[in-house]
Amino acid sequence: MIRVLLADDQALIRAGFRALIEHTDDIVVVGEATDGEQAVSLATTTRPDIVLMDIRMPGVDGLEATRRIADSQHLAGVRVLILTTFESDDYIYEALRSGASGFVVKDTEPAELVQAVRIVAAGDALLSPSVTRRLIADIAAKGRPNTAATAYRIDRLTGRERQVLALVGRGHSNDEIAGNLFLSPLTAKTHVSRIMTKLAVRDRAQLVVIAYETGLVTVGSAHHPPNP
Incomplete structure (x- = not known):
């Protein structure tokens, strides 16, 4: 079972992702965070396989939270999948350098989002051609x-x-x-x-x-x- 932590300050987005994930047989949501600080804290206590991390959050943003998770030996097995509104997000490159395993656009088709979680959980990178360019x-x-x-x-x-x-x-x-x-x-x-x-x-x-x-x-x- 793939354990996922949702980190996004918008309740509707988290609810949508949770509803989607709950319809799968191999993925489960283990927690929800509204900012980067909470995401790191919950990752430490729940030890998810994947953190679906929004970059733009209040306080500690997703970029800093990704860096903290990547730098933590205690969270060595936790992978971060970045959520973004647009592929042109200025922080995507820095997020990858900070330890993120890839990114997914928020309006991605439901089946593609689920597949993205599975790909990253398996240890593969998830980079779209536009981000790679x-x-x-x-x-x-x-x-x-x-x-x-x-x-x-x-x-x-x-x-x-x-x-x-x-x-x-x-x-x-x-x-x-x-x-x-x-x-x-x-x-x-x-x-x-x-x-x-x-x-x-x-x-x-x-x-x-x-x-x-x-x-x-x-x-x-x-x-x-x-x-x-």
Whole structure:
């Protein structure tokens, strides 16, 4: 059973999400928060699998709450799925860098929202093409791959692991990585897990950020195979 905490200051939105989730067989709502402070507190006491987190909340906003959850060793297994009104929300990129596993637009179709929860609960990143494009553009504008490479210590990775990280950065699933590199899906999954351990990150969303910030993946290279 996937345990979900709802964090949104609008009661109608929370009620809508709760009604939707209650019609599923594998997801349950374990609490509701009206601001970021309460979201962190309830996450600590209820230990949900997923926090559906609105960015724009009074007091402690969703961005800061996401950062606190990501930084807490006690909440290491809790993933944050960002809720936003528009895909162009200025804080999405920072939320991903703060530890969010992805985002979903509030007017997403009900079936897609439920699927989003399942995807993030399974440990996968959830990034729409529009957000990925903005992510790439923002990182490209900074132009500091050497500094980022040192900061993230990607020198700890083997050549194969760098190939895998580059493919993760381009949005490939484990099955797609396996096909590209002629590996079994289990071996591809093992590589991804080892990379996350070596780079001390929580999930694939942060690997996407690292792949671009370190220059393993560059703008315009999304369809090119990674170098060995």
